[in-house]
Amino acid sequence: MAIEELEGPGIVTGKPHIRPKDAATLLIVKRNGKHPKILMGRRSDKHTFMPGMYVFPGGKLDYGDTRIKPVNDFSAPVMRKILKKTRSTVTKNHARGLGMAAIRETFEETGLVVGKEIKSAPLSRNKEWQTFFSTGYAPALEPLHLLARAITPPGRPRRFDARFFVVDATEMELPQAHPDGPTDELLEINWLTFAETRKQDLPYITKIIVKELEVRLALDEPWTTNRPIPFFYMSHKRFLRDEL
Numbered sequence: 001m002a003i004e005e006l007e008g009p010g011i012v013t014g015k016p017h018i019r020p021k022d023a024a025t026l027l028i029v030k031r032n033g034k035h036p037k038i039l040m041g042r043r044s045d046k047h048t049f050m051p052g053m054y055v056f057p058g059g060k061l062d063y064g065d066t067r068i069k070p071v072n073d074f075s076a077p078v079m080r081k082i083l084k085k086t087r088s089t090v091t092k093n094h095a096r097g098l099g100m101a102a103i104r105e106t107f108e109e110t111g112l113v114v115g116k117e118i119k120s121a122p123l124s125r126n127k128e129w130q131t132f133f134s135t136g137y138a139p140a141l142e143p144l145h146l147l148a149r150a151i152t153p154p155g156r157p158r159r160f161d162a163r164f165f166v167v168d169a170t171e172m173e174l175p176q177a178h179p180d181g182p183t184d185e186l187l188e189i190n191w192l193t194f195a196e197t198r199k200q201d202l203p204y205i206t207k208i209i210v211k212e213l214e215v216r217l218a219l220d221e222p223w224t225t226n227r228p229i230p231f232f233y234m235s236h237k238r239f240l241r242d243e244l
Contacts, residue, residue, distance in 0.1 A: 012156060018154075020151050020160055023098075023161065023163075024098040026056060026105070027167075027209070028169055029167070039191055040055065053200075053201050058102055062126075064124070066096070070100065070141045074141045077226070085242075102163075103132075104132060109189075113172070148163075148209055150164070150233065164209050198210075
């Protein structure tokens, strides 16, 4: 498919150029009812970036995310898609770190664990990962599918080169939420149907990602390994949809 120009989110001028930071998001999907549901939460009004809007759990890549070893790896097709059209310095370990960031942020913001039960916790100096391991679980990347990639347009107060991963809730081993509870990063966390998401205040790119997921889940085999992955970004004031 050729690169497609879309109706963009609008151009912001007069702001300093900010280089996008690597980030990752996790869409947790329940499909055990009549309609699929996605876990979403509302960002605090105090946030500079997307205040008060409904989003998926996620955040920027931390150095510690690339230092933790998962109990299993991405499938080979997912790894290839993550690395496609990236800098030559982006290694497989860096790619794993993106998945780990999505898992860690989901744990911090919702208390949910994407992982496998372990007998002894790995050593880590990272406090967030120490808390994760205290549940008796270690992160697992194999259940994660790559849905999309998107780079925040220029001019925004925060810019991210974000990968959107999906995991089916039935593929997760969920212990009780950690004793301290999730952070106040996300408020009003709920499972929403696609119809219900459209009633919320969603960021522009989140609306696009929700639609991509809705289309994908309508397929008989939504996670076919050779299916292209959409890549959204702005170039020369044009908002584009490319493919990976």
